[in-house]
Amino acid sequence: MQAMWITVSEDLGDICPVFRKTWNCSGHVKCARIMMSSLGVYEAELNGKRISDYVLAPGWTSYKTRLQYQEYDITEMLEEKNTLEITVGKGWFRSRMADFAYPEEAEKRQKQPCGLIAQLSVIYKDGKQEELYTDETWEYAESPVRFSEIYDGEVYDACFCPADWKRAVILNWSKDILIPQEGCKIREMERIYAKSVFRTPRGELVVDFGQEVTGYVEFSVNAHEGERIHILHGEMTDHEGNFYNENYRSAKAEITYICRAGRQTWHPRLTFFGFRYIMLDEFPKMEDSELYTEQFTANAVYSDMEQTGHIASSDNRLNRLVSNIMWGQKGNFLDVPTDCPQRDERLGWTGDAQVFVKAACYNFDTEKFFTKWLRDLAAEQRKDGAVTTVVPDYMPGDRPSAAWGDAAVICPWQIYMIYGNEKILEDQFDSMKRWVDYITASTKKPFLWTGGEHYGDWLGLDAPAGSYKGSSREDLIATAYYAYSTELLIRAGRVIGKDMGEYEELHRRIVSAFRKTFPGYYTQTEHVLAVHFGLAEDVQKTADDLAELIIQDGTQIKTGFVGTPLILHVLSSYGHTALAYSLLLRTGYPSWLYPVEKGATTIWEHWDGIRTDGNFWSADMNSFNHYSYGAVADWIYEVAAGITPVEKAPGFRRVRIEPHPDGRIGWLEVSVRTRNGMVSSRWNCEKDSIRYDIKTEMPAEIIIDGKTMNVEPGKYTFWGRLQNT
The missing domain is CATH 1.50.10.10 (Glycosyltransferase)
Incomplete structure (x- = not known):
């Protein structure tokens, strides 16, 4: 990789830097790909549009020896004139992780440098190839993200426009630790709409999503320029119905948003929270109670795994x-x-x-x-x-x-x-x-x-x-x-x-x-x-x-x-x-x-x-x-449900199905999608008898009332005795 690690030339404190590169395409693009990683977490935009739905890239690994990089196809995003902007937050790399137990280690972590590495390859239809990569020609500036950290949250100023661009500097950091993406991509996987907005006995204005999630809240608001939004996160209300988050200990778990004028929708991008409730400490029109559940969505963020x-x-x-x-x-x-x-x-x-x-x-x-x-x-x-x-x-x-x-x-x-x-x-x-x-x-x-x-x-x-x-x-x-x-x-x-x-x-x-x-x-x-x-x-x-x-x-x-x-x-x-x-x-x-x-x-x-x-x-x-x-x-x-893989046929090349019903549950249905097909087991209590409905897409050993049957893929119904009550 020709790309070099780059960083800022000054101490920006808690402000997240945004790195920039502009260039012109010199012909008709056949394909273009970009590889990138960061010391921290990044969000990349090309010509004002997010490159990927990957959240909190490059993920969390053993950074001393293993740091993932991601590769994105940006062919359809390129224009004649292009601007690539990449904002880098602290993420797991530079946040105060585990300072409750090891404050000195956390302090060292916080002092680590921010860094970015990226390499862009463009292949034109005439066969010409162009490479762009991070070096001293890149620029950086302060971003609207004025603060972002894993435990404490994010501060974003929508009125702030990056300016006073300066030259990036080369960072002496190993490239040997870079590895291709290994884990699942982290994404916004589900959207949970607010269930209610209510006042607590203490007078707090609270939004309840009805489900605890990990991710962040997205809100829409019509505001005046400079109005502040300040939101706290919590898992519970106390026995009196008041907002409660003392169990977060030292984690502030808060977001502050400085509004621009007009209608706007925003959510944090470089951190995450665990919450069911949010408390609106400051929010436009909150005194008039003109807030609606439609204004608030909880974006559930987790690794992109298929439910099986x-x-x-x-x-x-x-x-x-x-x-x-x-x-x-x-x-x-x-x-x-x-x-x-x-x-x-x-x-x-x-x-x-x-x-x-x-x-x-x-x-x-x-x-x-x-x-x-x-x-x-x-x-x-x-x-x-x-x-x-x-x-x-x-x-x-x-x-x-x-x-x-x-x-x-x-x-x-x-x-x-x-x-x-x-x-x-x-x-x-x-x-x-x-x-x-x-x-x-x-x-x-x-x-x-x-x-x-x-x-x-x-x-x-x-x-x-x-x-x-x-x-x-x-x-x-x-x-x-x-x-x-x-x-x-x-x-x-x-x-x-x-x-x-x-x-x-x-x-x-x-x-x-x-x-x-x-x-x-x-x-x-x-x-x-x-x-x-x-x-x-x-x-x-x-x-x-x-x-x-x-x-x-x-x-x-x-x-x-x-x-x-x-x-x-x-x-x-x-x-x-x-x-x-x-x-x-x-x-x-x-x-x-x-x-x-x-x-x-x-x-x-x-x-x-x-x-x-x-x-x-x-x-x-x-x-x-x-x-x-x-x-x-x-x-x-x-x-x-009785579904287990056979040790001599791992991966469910063969499945063992031995359900154990109980009369206190009327019916139970369980299914598992495996590497070798789907298997499902359902039992239904009918007086003193049990009806079993079994479907298997792999050879199976079915055991009912102690009787073993070896079967081929198919659908089977059996009747048995209800023994457990």
Whole structure:
């Protein structure tokens, strides 16, 4: 690439620069393409029109070694005289990301330079070729974007016109880090129209979109020149109905817009927010209450993924839960699988990603999304093989944690199983192996993982007072995941033709050491892990003990981030499907449906983000869009509907369908579009009988009432007995 990095020659402070290049076409254009990237996020316009609908390009990667560039076809946009303008904001590259935990690192990040690199190639119909690329001939000026940052929002002055253009300067920055676009394009995927505009008891003017989204608000207004619009974002109103966003912590999450004269429509372009409500702190005519819902639209922004899974039932509460899970994924799959999209965090937590990856792959086609992120995980992996707790690594002082670092192994395996592409295992195998080797080298006791510092069963409801961690023993959790990651590494190695004898022996020793060290289990999560990872001496008895413990606890879950995604699977795998349904359908706190009863439109971080008395859990760590507990969706796909890929035929080359109905739900219909076709499973309760309607576009193994039938692609109807109530 001949293009050079360019930057500004002065400190513009918080103002976003706009870079410019003008040129004349010297003939009839056959084709023209432009490649570009930035240190920050950019928006490019050619002759006053946006080049692409890509939002927040070039995306978020491990910037030290990997920076995506995008390539656009601009043939139809060229004119005889052309002006290319590219505005560069701070984005993830230069915002104060993770300053709540690592302020010094965030300060260094904020001091990094803004940069742009672009190369334009024009081929004329007479065969002549012309190249234009970033160098000292480009110009820059202050843009109307007076401030833009991930946590704090955007300030835009529509009255400001760039002037006083100056020469750009060459920036000494590596071009070796540039890679072609790998991930999904980030786009405005959906538009949510305002549901209501109302006054709160405090007199605040608030717009409710009826659905929490990640993205930004777009508004239309007829204003006088210089009038200000100031908008705050929030997820909730408090128990009195007032606007609430204290849980955003230090993130200001606000936009300020200086109006030009006349009618105008605007939305931020270089940042994003997580919100359901906006508060109009300043807005033209707001005192006259002449505001209408038609003036406000929430643009949902997320990675361009095709929805592949669909779940519907006769239970509207369950349908709302499924909708919340889908929206939680959309809101947190904005180029990186983040924990939350609203507060001063928005980081790619590895633990959240691994517990949700299976559900994510059923809900949407996430192969491309995860492939890109896993390459960043490998790039951030430390020299000793340790996996960072967030990817990209904006928390370099964090120690590796079990169930978080295991994303290095669990995610590639799950993607392979759902999509059937061995390349993900080939590409990630070294990273997977290095993680297992890291545990082996760092433990204080051979074949156990002891001595580490972990997040434990994060937010487990059995946590001791004052702790965010559950009561499950951290060494037990760590060793259980050590065994599981080793087992998956062995499976992956076999798929791609590796000799895994050394790790097979390691796994046997880990299991033996686990059984000797942890002969008994005290919490729900300890039981879950011992069963699900095949570590208990007697898995059936341990599963039975788990069921009894759950009933003793009031038929409710006490698990956190580690135990919750697996607990229903363990129960249904060992004869306790009815109890699993009881947990799924429970409406009181704690349960999946408790937030639904409280009006949730996404998945909450805490089971009681809003407590039974109407008060909030806290302002310290209380996200209302946190997808992890939405992992329950994979149980609905795999157990309730019974759809699973066969391990020897990954990617659903062959499908296993074994539905597990429950009379408390009248009917359930689930479908999944796979790499090898569509499969759907529907059951309908009719008195003491169940009607099953199954469609499959691939060979299938169908199991009804314990009877197995091997079938070819087609439509099938069966009748069975209603067993679970």
